[in-house]
Amino acid sequence: MSQSLAFVLNVPETPQDPEDSQEPSPYDESEVHDSFHQLIQEQSRWVAEEGLELQQRVPGAGALGASGSDRQALLGPEGAPVYSTATLRILASMPSRTIGRSRGAILSQYYSRTVRLRRRAGRPQLRDVGRSARPSLRLYDLELDPAVLEEDEKRGLLVKELQGLTVAQRDHMLRGMPLSLSEKRCLREESRPPRGKRRARGHRGLLSCCSQLRDSCILASHNLGLALLSGLQALMPWHYALKRIGGQFGSSVLSYFLFLKTLLAFNTLLLLPLLAFIVGVQAAFPPAPSGSVPAFRGLELLTGGGRFTHTVMYYGYYSNATLNQPCASPRDGGQCTPEAGGLPYNMPLAYLFTVGVAFFITCITLVYSMSRSFGESYRVGSTSGVHAITVFCSWDYKVTQKWATRLQHDNIRTQLKELLAEGQLRHRPPRACGRLWQAAVLGLVWLLCLGTTLVCALAVYSFSELVLQSRVSAERDGALLALPLVVCLLNLGAPYLFRVLAALERHDSPVLEVYVAICRNLILKMVILGILCYHWLGRRVGTLKDQCWEDFVGQELYRLMVMDFIFTLLDTLLGELVWRLISEKRSQRKGKPEFDIAGNVLELIYGQTLTWLGVLFSPLLPAMQIIKLLFVFYVKKTSLMANCQAPRRPWKASHMSTVFISLLCFPSFLGAAIFLCYAIWQVKPSSICGPFRTLDTMYEAGKVWVRHLEEAGPRVSWLPWIHRYLVESAFPIYLASALLLAVIYLNIQVVKGQRKVICLLKEQLSNEGEDKIFLINKLQRIYERKERSRVGRTEEAVTPPAVFTDDWDAQ
């Protein structure tokens, strides 16, 4: 193998500081060319003196591209490289060749990175990149003085720079370096501040004490962070279960289970403030029991009524007074607790604020995870390069079972064949009437699906009106389950109908089919939920005038959740187990059913929407959802392992997770937030139960408090001021919308600019490639000429003695 050659490149100015370095412009071209000329002279002299040989390289390695007539080919007729040894020597020591081999290049690269980190300069600015007639040594930051640094010196520089970083930054740098672990440990050892030196320092002034304190604080927080991380990882369950699922079914099925885990996290986040500030407090100060408490019958688990009605589970249990208040004046209808030492706790305010704050935190978390997911999965210019991506990025390294890997091999082979076939098909444009027919079928299927959705919506609406008019009372609990049953049946049956209809149309790409199916199912579910919300807030409130309508709505949502869970179990049983038994009996080869990722994810999103809709009326609903999700995980996992096989179509797992999270945010969370806002701002709470029973709207609790604050005195007058000018007026909303639009517009412009820059850089890259080939050709010709002239000279040197002897003979 070749040795790395030390050579000197004489570029006039050394770019020490990126901000004010004057890069050699094309006007200084002669200087650049001079330096190459000197280099070539030196090399040819060296080669002539030493007559070095180079080992024959592995065939195929180092050969430039054989195909492509528009590329300047450097090959001889057979395609083998025809460089002289001297050319090969120079080629072998080009910086771009020594990337992987020489640790010196890696060390230099990381040295420059740490320097940039220290100077807090982010990405290198575009104007420093320079124009295309330049040798592209830019990133390697080789020291450009006459004495080229050896690897040890580069390493010393890197160590010195690492010493200047904080512990966290140093660890981050070390972990990201592509060096071996033993190297990294040596670097880490060398870059730690030596303890002996510290103690031997002369003055022990305040500065050294502060820096020691700061270092030990940083180390302690670093250790705390690591402890938290390992604790968090211990809390995260199902590590081995997820590993088995990923190993047998691949990343796409795994994305469903990871989404389930994310939903668990969201529900826990929602439950904690509710438990702390509402449920816990009310449970500690229970109100006086009103009326007789019915006995527990088994039906409560299904209907949520009966025994469960007067518990912390529902809105009606919560008191509307200030808890734990010393008895200054007895309020009418409220109890007066004699304890005088506690903190007064305004229950209505706490209820309103806690629900509001919990939703706000959920919103921020959702938007943050959605933006992070988008950032990872969508890139500027990410639509091309499908062959390269299939070859390099489609093998899933997680898959460990033999039959699963065989399936992967088959999948990739099919994908590549399809891509090749598609490439050939594109050369033949499709017929016009074929396309028209396809568009007509597509339109028809969409019409049928939307029609089905409309029919389902009408069914739900008329059934709900029927239930309203038959005036079902709380005694006939069983009949209350009718509406949830109808809704769940429609939710189960309509997607199967959609699947049958979708078999009629043929899409170009299988991924599009999945997106269209998700879209249709989503429209169906959202329309049905919309009708139910209208039924509760619009109609039920009217009919239940003297009763606790909030309790009723909370119980309805509880029933819907329980029914949904039962139907999920049924669907798993019927859809997967029975299907597998049937298909196994019919034909062995057909195999097991595929795991329907899209359908299952939509089920999860639907369940989460129900939870969010019901949080205001039943604060313990997230806890039910957590229990339900835990059951669903184990049921789905067992059914998957026993009954299903991995999906055959290619799935872009990261795009899918982005789509799932955005579906969770936009129709689901947004709809629940709108419902909540409407319930808080516009609907009159019932007058006999709950924390808002004496008010006109739930929001009035906040207004009452602000009025209290105004009366309380001038010291807290800023709060009513904020309330009057920021919350009640419409101006901040306009301002916020304007800012949002401005931010979106700026981002769009930035993306456009980045696309342009990418095009320019690609052009520059191909120009540089051509430059390189041109220079190598020239180099090769120079060496050939030198070789020929050297051969000519040696021949001349050989012949004169013969002439001399001839002359001698002649004389």
Added chain:
Amino acid sequence: MGNKQTVFTHEQLEAYQDCTFFTRKEIMRLFYRYQDLAPQLVPLDYTSYPHVKVPYELIGSMPELKDNPFRQRIAQVFSEDGDGHMTLDNFLDMFSVMSEMAPRDLKAYYAFKIYDFNNDDYICVWDLEQTVTQLTRGELSAEEVSLVCEKVLDEADGDHDGRLSLEDFQNMILRAPDFLSTFHIRI
């Protein structure tokens, strides 16, 4: 922390923790996996930095790697001498890079080295043909393989020199958001 292990000194464990993406518990778990591969070879006491290499055949028989068509290249890239026999440092390095916390650049660098079968720092046509053949278990015909390789070079080769350099590869990886989730081994 209460870990009463005698395999590593406290400083060694800290060094491993700082230089890989693993926590203490995971490093211990990985050590026991390594030790299980060759119990007679690997001592239970690493405080004196013994130089022990587990041969490639045992590494390649791990359940996480045994069905992977690139297992030999993975072991060669991460081993000290490029022959596939790995020390504990190499083992930890390999799983640290393949874990889900490793950044994209680091994974792209090692993926490039794995797919560079002849170790010449470029992915040339021959390397591509090897990759595609291994991926499809030899079930594509020769002309299909060469068609695929040609298309890959068309798409990813930025400076048109007929082979992929590290920058070309990294550029292409940036456009593939799936790379982080597929180039990942769970241990």
